Amino acid sequence: MRSLSIQELELMANTIRQDIVKALVHARSGHSAGPLGMADVFTALYFHALHIDPKQPTMPDRDRLVLSNAHICPVLYATLARRGFCSVEAFHQSLRQFGSPFQGHSNTHFGMGIETCGGPLGQGISQAVGMAYAAQMDRARWRTYCVMGDGELNEGQCWEAFLFAGKTKLHQLTVIIDRNNIQIDGFTETVMPLEPLPEKLEAFGFHVIEVDGHNMRRVIDALEESQAVYERPTAIIAHTIPGKGVSFMESDFTWHGKPPDEAQAKRALHELRTLAGAIHSEHE
Numbered sequence: 216m217r218s219l220s221i222q223e224l225e226l227m228a229n230t231i232r233q234d235i236v237k238a239l240v241h242a243r244s245g246h247s248a249g250p251l252g253m254a255d256v257f258t259a260l261y262f263h264a265l266h267i268d269p270k271q272p273t274m275p276d277r278d279r280l281v282l283s284n285a286h287i288c289p290v291l292y293a294t295l296a297r298r299g300f301c302s303v304e305a306f307h308q309s310l311r312q313f314g315s316p317f318q319g320h321s322n323t324h325f326g327m328g329i330e331t332c333g334g335p336l337g338q339g340i341s342q343a344v345g346m347a348y349a350a351q352m353d354r355a356r357w358r359t360y361c362v363m364g365d366g367e368l369n370e371g372q373c374w375e376a377f378l379f380a381g382k383t384k385l386h387q388l389t390v391i392i393d394r395n396n397i398q399i400d401g402f403t404e405t406v407m408p409l410e411p412l413p414e415k416l417e418a419f420g421f422h423v424i425e426v427d428g429h430n431m432r433r434v435i436d437a438l439e440e441s442q443a444v445y446e447r448p449t450a451i452i453a454h455t456i457p458g459k460g461v462s463f464m465e466s467d468f469t470w471h472g473k474p475p476d477e478a479q480a481k482r483a484l485h486e487l488r489t490l491a492g493a494i495h496s497e498h499e
Contacts, residue, residue: 219262224431227297228258232460233487234293234303238310238317240480245311245319248457248470249364250290252395255429256453257294260360260391264438269299272328276357281343284364284393285333286472288321300328337370339363340390344376347388347448358387358442366398369407374419380448381420388448389441390421393428395457397468412452421450428453460487 219227231254239245261267265278282291289310296303301316309315316325320333331342343361350357367373380388392412400406409415413423422444426437434453441449457471458464461483464475475483 216262221431224258224262225255227262228254228431229460229487231258231290231293231297233484234296234306235289236461236475236480236483236487237307238289238293239474240477241308242310242312243474245289245474246286246472247464247474248397248467249284249287249393249395250293251461251464252428252455252457252459253287253290253362253393254459255431256362256391256393256434256455257290259431259434259438261294261298263435265360266357267328269328272300272326276355278357279330279343279346279359281331281339281346281359281361282321282333283339283343283361284336284367285320285339287364287393288319288333291321291329292317295328336364336367337372340373340376343388343390344380344385347380347385348383350387351383351385358389360389360391362391363393364398365392365394365396365403365409366406368392368409377416377419377421384420384446385448386445389438390448390450392450392452393455394452395455397457397466397471399468399471401468416450420447422447423450423452425452425454428455429459462486
């Protein structure tokens, strides 16, 4: 695949956000805020950073991506579809339907470039650490990326995995933390404060990068920096806005686990297509 410009990547992220809204309103269930907030990061990963091939989803030297907070899987499905691993229309029409590959938490049963089954929070990082350790033992060159939510850092298993990653100097591991400051019960710093998060991760042996998760150039720079780090894992803290691109969802934790209704979806798509009214949409 040819390299995309920053502007093309930003347009792709906007398209992915529209795909998420279309699928959620059709499903009438699912998570809205997290998927919309991570569209830029997933676009940077799948259209720039990851060594992958939609025609060979299980090639041995592929990079691995583990989605630990698997409830935000609509953004993974939409990105995989736009990258050519599966059908965009099928995603729009069958999210969370019985027998569909697009289940409410990502799974490996349908062979479309998904590495692990998601579910209980906190487990993905342990799986990713195991993959990265296997690559290190085999002296393989492929990398492992783990996307996590900040709320799931309440789980002790995350910190056990961080300890092991630091101890074994897993430099081919990049952890991306969606620092959107919300979880299902409210704001993270109210439920269970995480700060000072960068210093905590550094104490566990990580190279830490903080980045605006909606600045495509900065996200790409952070991913490329992580690839150049040697003898320790990298943690990218991506500061994002939950519900990004849809004004009435942004930074509202009540959108963590609910979909838009028909009227809300129409309004959301209008905002995304017109960049909040800045341009005219041919769909209007």
